[in-house]
Amino acid sequence: MKWHVLRPLWVAIGLVGAILVAQLFLVPDDFGVHGRNFTYGYHRLSNIQEWKDFPVKYQGREACVECHEENVQKVNASTHEPVECENCHGPSVNHPDDVEFLPLDTTRQLCLRCHAFLEYPNSARAALLSVEDRRHKRRKECVECHNPHDPKEDMR
Amino acid sequence: MSCSRREFLKEAVGSTLASVLPLSAFTFLTTEEARAAVADSNVRWAFLVDTTKCVGCGLCVDACKNENEIPYDAEVTRTWVERYVVTKDGKTHIDSPMGGRDGFTSMEIDGEEIDPENIDKAFFVPKLCNQCDNPACVQVCPVGATYQTHDGVVLVDQDWCIGCGYCIMACPYGVRFFHPVHKVADKCNFCYHRISKGMEPACVECCSFGARRIANLKDPDDPVTKIITTERVAVLKDEYGTKPHVFYLGLDANVR
Numbered sequence: 001m002k003w004h005v006l007r008p009l010w011v012a013i014g015l016v017g018a019i020l021v022a023q024l025f026l027v028p029d030d031f032g033v034h035g036r037n038f039t040y041g042y043h044r045l046s047n048i049q050e051w052k053d054f055p056v057k058y059q060g061r062e063a064c065v066e067c068h069e070e071n072v073q074k075v076n077a078s079t080h081e082p083v084e085c086e087n088c089h090g091p092s093v094n095h096p097d098d099v100e101f102l103p104l105d106t107t108r109q110l111c112l113r114c115h116a117f118l119e120y121p122n123s124a125r126a127a128l129l130s131v132e133d134r135r136h137k138r139r140k141e142c143v144e145c146h147n148p149h150d151p152k153e154d155m156r
Numbered sequence: 157m158s159c160s161r162r163e164f165l166k167e168a169v170g171s172t173l174a175s176v177l178p179l180s181a182f183t184f185l186t187t188e189e190a191r192a193a194v195a196d197s198n199v200r201w202a203f204l205v206d207t208t209k210c211v212g213c214g215l216c217v218d219a220c221k222n223e224n225e226i227p228y229d230a231e232v233t234r235t236w237v238e239r240y241v242v243t244k245d246g247k248t249h250i251d252s253p254m255g256g257r258d259g260f261t262s263m264e265i266d267g268e269e270i271d272p273e274n275i276d277k278a279f280f281v282p283k284l285c286n287q288c289d290n291p292a293c294v295q296v297c298p299v300g301a302t303y304q305t306h307d308g309v310v311l312v313d314q315d316w317c318i319g320c321g322y323c324i325m326a327c328p329y330g331v332r333f334f335h336p337v338h339k340v341a342d343k344c345n346f347c348y349h350r351i352s353k354g355m356e357p358a359c360v361e362c363c364s365f366g367a368r369r370i371a372n373l374k375d376p377d378d379p380v381t382k383i384i385t386t387e388r389v390a391v392l393k394d395e396y397g398t399k400p401h402v403f404y405l406g407l408d409a410n411v412r
Contacts, residue, residue, distance in 0.1 A: 031300070034303075035303055035304050035305065035306065036304065039294070039295055040290075040291065040294050040295075040303060040304040041303055041304060042300040042303060043300050043301070043302075043303035043311075043313060043316075044300075044313055044315075044316055047311065047313040047315070047316070048305055048311065050315075051311055051345065051348045051349060052348065052349055052352045052353075053349065054224075054348070054349035055349070056223075056349060056350055056353070056355065057222055057223045057358070058219060058222070058223055058358045058361055058362065060355070060361055082364040082365065082366075083364045084361060084362050084364065086219070086361075086362065087215050087219075087362055087364070090222075091219070091222045091223065109258070109261070112259070112261040113212075113213040113214060113215065113258070113259030113261065114211055114213045114259075114364075116259075116260075116261035116262065118212075118260065118261075118262075118263060118278070119263065119272035119275070120241070120272075120275065120277075120278035120279070121275065121276075121277060121278070122277050122278075122279070123211070123277075123278050123279050123280070124208060124209050124210060124211045124365065124367075125211040125212060125280075128211060133261065133262070
């Protein structure tokens, strides 16, 4: 039958067929409904494992105490006990295997995150011991006088 | 061709059944397959934010960026801290410079110095992905690159995402962003690599004030689950029907 409508129809059918064949090769085998239903669980199953394998950087105090017991004990006995080691010392990643030195932050800016005076009534911030940045020893770093491992210790 | 009424009805019912029942309804599942199909996780991750404890140090944002390899100086972040200052004239001043990454160290908000005498109340609100039970971002994904796991966390498949940005638009909480390096959608996943190993998310571990905590809602003995189930908690934008799973203690009406 020679009918001009059929020609584009064959092209369309061919295209759909080509896409279906390409899909066979391009879509991973584990792609499908794995969660609750199609709406929320249509995905590549192996991606869950890929996210689980993402490298951990912050190892926590338990990792630090293995070698630096003295320092950890000192902090634990001080008012800075709630502060994680890695907040100032940086994420340990694979320390000490690959990463030998951690990027220790001893800047005034780090201390000011908690200890800059903000006059906020009823805020938890107001309960912290704080200084006014522009009035308190502007030219000095905090660690020159205060020991972050034991803030109550007199270093002068 | 003749056809009796009985025969006609038989044919009609038969063909209707054949057309509505998909062939897959007749497949036999092995025991393992059947078990997997109805399997339910004994974990449902949720988060508790105590806004009364947050001091706005921003160390959670800093830790999140380092842990999850989010470009440090790009204006994108998986979690952020907002500052709310409500003044006596009824205005609410809100800011979150760089997502609060460097903490809040001055009284200045958007170049405006606010007189402390004028402040009624001021507080900090950490925000992150709500891992909704009905995630709008997942519904709109045209390629199946984002999905909800059995334990309730919404993940993004970075290899499969085409970066169309529908999910970024769909999220009512604005937690999704375009990752400037991978060129795909990105968002907080409660540090899935950490919680699945029994660790706490980086922001929880680095919070010195206990303002951020992670919970397994399906474990009735979990201390944080007990707080969520027994104390007065609120969620953000409940009216959207997304069933968010980040719960807030001490949430103010000014928080949007």
